Amino acid sequence: MTARDPFPSEARDDLLVEVAVALPLFGRYTYAVPAALREMVAVGRRVLVPFGRRRVTGYVLGFAADAPAAALKQIEGLLDPDPLFPAAMLPFFQWISDYYMHPLGEVLQAALPTGINVADQQLVSLTDEGREVLPEQARTPWERAVVERLSRGACRLPVLQRLGGDDFSRTALQQWEQKGWVTRQNTLGGGRIRPKTERFVRPLTEPASQERLSAPRRALLAVLAQRGAMAVSALKAHIPTAADLVRRMAADGQVAIEWRAVYRDPLGAPITPDNPPAPTPEQQRALEGMGAAIGKGYRTFLLVGVTGSGKTEVYLRLAAEALARHTTVLVLVPEIALITQTERAFRARFGRQVALLHSGLSDGERLDQWQRIRNGEVAIAIGARSAIFAPFEQIGLIIVDEEHDDAYKQEGALRYNARDLAVVRARQAEAVAVLGSATPSLQSAYNAQIGKFERINLFERVDQRRMPEIFVQDLTDLREERGSRRFLTAALTEGVRHCLEQKEQVLLFLNRRGFANALICAACGQAVQCDRCDISLTYHQQSNAYKCHYCGFSQAAVARCSRCGSNRINRLGIGTEKLAAWIQELFPTARVARMDRDTTRRKGALVKILKALRERRIDILVGTQMVAKGHDYPYITLVGIICADLSLSLPDFRAGERTFQLLAQVAGRAGRGQRPGRVVLQTYNPLHFSITAARDQDYDAFYRQEIQFRQALGYPPFTRMVQVRITGRDQKGVIAHARRLGETGSALQQADPAYGELVLLGPIEAALARIADHHRWQLLIKGPRVAALHRFVHQLLFGPDAPTPKSGIRVAVDVDPVFLM
Ligand SMILES: Nc1ncnc2c1ncn2[C@@H]1O[C@H](COP(=O)(O)OP(=O)(O)OP(=O)(O)O)[C@@H](O)[C@H]1O
Numbered sequence: 001m002t003a004r005d006p007f008p009s010e011a012r013d014d015l016l017v018e019v020a021v022a023l024p025l026f027g028r029y030t031y032a033v034p035a036a037l038r039e040m041v042a043v044g045r046r047v048l049v050p051f052g053r054r055r056v057t058g059y060v061l062g063f064a065a066d067a068p069a070a071a072l073k074q075i076e077g078l079l080d081p082d083p084l085f086p087a088a089m090l091p092f093f094q095w096i097s098d099y100y101m102h103p104l105g106e107v108l109q110a111a112l113p114t115g116i117n118v119a120d121q122q123l124v125s126l127t128d129e130g131r132e133v134l135p136e137q138a139r140t141p142w143e144r145a146v147v148e149r150l151s152r153g154a155c156r157l158p159v160l161q162r163l164g165g166d167d168f169s170r171t172a173l174q175q176w177e178q179k180g181w182v183t184r185q186n187t188l189g190g191g192r193i194r195p196k197t198e199r200f201v202r203p204l205t206e207p208a209s210q211e212r213l214s215a216p217r218r219a220l221l222a223v224l225a226q227r228g229a230m231a232v233s234a235l236k237a238h239i240p241t242a243a244d245l246v247r248r249m250a251a252d253g254q255v256a257i258e259w260r261a262v263y264r265d266p267l268g269a270p271i272t273p274d275n276p277p278a279p280t281p282e283q284q285r286a287l288e289g290m291g292a293a294i295g296k297g298y299r300t301f302l303l304v305g306v307t308g309s310g311k312t313e314v315y316l317r318l319a320a321e322a323l324a325r326h327t328t329v330l331v332l333v334p335e336i337a338l339i340t341q342t343e344r345a346f347r348a349r350f351g352r353q354v355a356l357l358h359s360g361l362s363d364g365e366r367l368d369q370w371q372r373i374r375n376g377e378v379a380i381a382i383g384a385r386s387a388i389f390a391p392f393e394q395i396g397l398i399i400v401d402e403e404h405d406d407a408y409k410q411e412g413a414l415r416y417n418a419r420d421l422a423v424v425r426a427r428q429a430e431a432v433a434v435l436g437s438a439t440p441s442l443q444s445a446y447n448a449q450i451g452k453f454e455r456i457n458l459f460e461r462v463d464q465r466r467m468p469e470i471f472v473q474d475l476t477d478l479r480e481e482r483g484s485r486r487f488l489t490a491a492l493t494e495g496v497r498h499c500l501e502q503k504e505q506v507l508l509f510l511n512r513r514g515f516a517n518a519l520i521c522a523a524c525g526q527a528v529q530c531d532r533c534d535i536s537l538t539y540h541q542q543s544n545a546y547k548c549h550y551c552g553f554s555q556a557a558v559a560r561c562s563r564c565g566s567n568r569i570n571r572l573g574i575g576t577e578k579l580a581a582w583i584q585e586l587f588p589t590a591r592v593a594r595m596d597r598d599t600t601r602r603k604g605a606l607v608k609i610l611k612a613l614r615e616r617r618i619d620i621l622v623g624t625q626m627v628a629k630g631h632d633y634p635y636i637t638l639v640g641i642i643c644a645d646l647s648l649s650l651p652d653f654r655a656g657e658r659t660f661q662l663l664a665q666v667a668g669r670a671g672r673g674q675r676p677g678r679v680v681l682q683t684y685n686p687l688h689f690s691i692t693a694a695r696d697q698d699y700d701a702f703y704r705q706e707i708q709f710r711q712a713l714g715y716p717p718f719t720r721m722v723q724v725r726i727t728g729r730d731q732k733g734v735i736a737h738a739r740r741l742g743e744t745g746s747a748l749q750q751a752d753p754a755y756g757e758l759v760l761l762g763p764i765e766a767a768l769a770r771i772a773d774h775h776r777w778q779l780l781i782k783g784p785r786v787a788a789l790h791r792f793v794h795q796l797l798f799g800p801d802a803p804t805p806k807s808g809i810r811v812a813v814d815v816d817p818v819f820l821m
């Protein structure tokens with residue numbers, strides 16, 4: 001026991017708990033629980049624990065029988081009224097920690113709603129000497145901004161970090177501290193989110209005395225008599241002057257005002273219940289197989305249904321089946337634009353039983369949705385990838401819509417794939433997983449082929465609607481054309497004209513935003529490149545700026561050529577911004593809108609565009625891959641694919657798969673209503689099998705070709721991969737560390753015959769060699785079996801011989817990487 005222990009007499013009866021801390025450390029730590037907290041401590045609770053010289057958030061994993069010999073510290077406090085996740089989810093989090101090689105405490109931190117963690121925060125301030133010396137010493141823009149900020153007073157570290165974005169340097173701060181120019185002090189920072197409370201009114205006056213009251217006061221009491229206690233904000237809908245009135249009535253003792261905790265509600269007005277259509281015979285068959293499986297143990301189905309085959313209706317009916325068996329339902333959707341569509345469908349069927357979890361919500365809203373799930377107040381959760389962590393108990397069904405979508409891959413600190421986690425969670429919970437898509441990932445289709453998943457097909461669109469007719473336009477025929485004529489072909493413009501005459505809608509797809517993406521100096525031929533990335537800049541007309549699509553760097557478009565100084569920069573190439581301008585010129589009276597990352601940056605902008613499309617206030621929608629996803633708009637009868645080849649030539653073995661999926665998906669937006677659809681698909685490679693298969697809407701033809709290629713080259717799904725990425729500002733340091741990892745890897749491989757089956761590729765410079773001034777190198781490790789592969793990488797990065805990176809060099813591990821550049 002430590003000298004600090006305030007309860008020494010109780011030493012050996014101490015309750016001990018194992019805790020994971022929210023720090024980059026793999027261990028589990030044992031703490032004692034002080035007597036006062038003993039009744040309340042439970043698995044899944046967040047606690048505040050001392051750790052080294054700091055205090056941090058921890059999560060109770062379980063109870064420990066024995067204390068390690070070393071000094072034992074005590075939990076300092078419990079952070080929430082209840083556990084934030086059910087104990088039954090711990091094996092799931094542990095699996096994630098093991099498989100993705102990420103510390104459990106950080107897994108939990110990533111899984112729980114953001115903004116609630118409490119930890120020490122460092123307060124930085126200038127010393128007297130620093131105040132004198134530093135204004136001279138600060139070099140980078142970030143350093144200057146920091147000194148400027150600190151000269152106005154002490155400041156929290158995260159605020160300083162944010163001042164200059166990528167320029168931030170921990171080393172600089174440490175040096176300043178060593179030289180005595182700044183000091184750091186620990187303070188306890190609170191979680192940002194508090195429960196929301198509202199003023200509620202409760203009637204007090206006996207009905208008999210009401211005659212003497214004024215008419216408004218009587219009206220207010222009448223409403224309360226009918227509805228019970230009400231929030232003042234809700235009362236205003238009945239009595240506009242309620243706020244003022246309530247205050248005066250409270251003073252006269254006629255009503256009581258009290259604060260009550262309420263949920264922040266992102267759902268808005270209720271949606272009118274829908275009228276479920278009778279399932280088609282195909283839907284019926286699909287439902288019989290999958291519905292009967294719910295509640296009877298783990299199974300995964302791959303639902304392959306052509307675009308417009310009514311997969312959503314299948315999901316809805318399966319969800320109803322799961323609810324009837326008193327289990328809960330998790331629905332994953334790749335992105336926010338689709339969540340609104342799916343949310344609408346589920347709320348129309350299931351009303352208030354639905355919770356939402358996605359990044360479009362405020363932190364407070366998300367926490368409240370989390371609590372509703374946690375408290376068993378809802379039975380269905382819909383959300384983007386992070387919703388896989390929804391704290392349900394008794395899960396019966398997990399649906400992953402558009403399962404092929406790369407958006408399920410989380411990049412950043414904890415790298416996971418929510419689609420894969422859906423299968424893991426279903427297995428652990430003995431639930432049914434349904435992965436749905438018109439264009440499944442090769443991985444999932446292969447899993448169905450070898451019997452890991454069960455495949456269910458929907459071959460036809462509902463109501464015998466035809467698949468769109470696809471016309472392929474060979475762009476090499478138009479090589480001699482200039483400007484807009486090169487991409488706005490006769491086939492396309494005739495189609496658009498016809499559509500507009502019929503008052504139908506057009507979708508034009510181009511997988512590149514901006515105005516011009518090839519900026520070439522007219523005098524010397526130099527391409528205009530980002531200062532901080534090895535990537536060309538794109539011209540954006542609306543902001544009249546050159547922008548980098550990787551780091552966000554932006555400079556005024558008047559800039560001169562970096563090589564010869566000429567200000568004549570040719571703007572070649574085409575992006576959605578230019579396409580929209582061209583099409584507007586050609587069809588001046590058409591209502592043209594654009595949907596890409598530039599036009600949807602502001603909160604709510606995306607939903608606004610989709611609403612206008614639904615209400616037919618847009619005639620022609622121009623967009624990037626955002627428009628390709630499962631949208632269902634009945635009046636779109638023409639889809640134009642401006643240049644199908646853009647994604648084909650990327651240095652990534654999945655380029656063919658992505659291109660096929662993108663084309664088949666965007667084509668599938670046409671002709672979903674009563675009127676038949678047409679697609680004009682323009683390409684320089686009309687014979688490439690990704691393109692012919694998309695033209696024929698033939699998934700299996702694509703699969704047969706692609707799977708052969710993967711097998712021949714030993715790519716997934718025939719192998720598994722782990723990518724190790726080494727990044728940092730110091731190029732030499734990055735290369736040196738990458739080489740050291742490569743050497744360590746080779747040595748490990750030679751030492752252990754079990755590693756003979758692994759292939760080490762690299763270390764090599766990444767295809768995107770520099771982003772935001774960080775040099776990037778990588779090591780790719782391939783192997784036929786997960787166990788050996790993972791053991792190897794673990795040893796390479798965390799084993800006794802693992803090389804330690806110098807400060808400023810980061811090593812990130814990406815298991816089952818999706819982005820290889
Ligand atoms: N049984 C049915 N009877 C009539 N209409 C239906 C039926 N099932 C679904 N629909 C309608 O068919 C349309 C297409 O369905 P849905 O959007 O679910 O297709 P999908 O299979 O998800 O396609 P995609 O893969 O392109 O997203 C929707 O408008 C839906 O309301």
Ligand SMILES: [Zn+2]
Binds near residue numbers: 531552
């Ligand atoms: Zn850049």
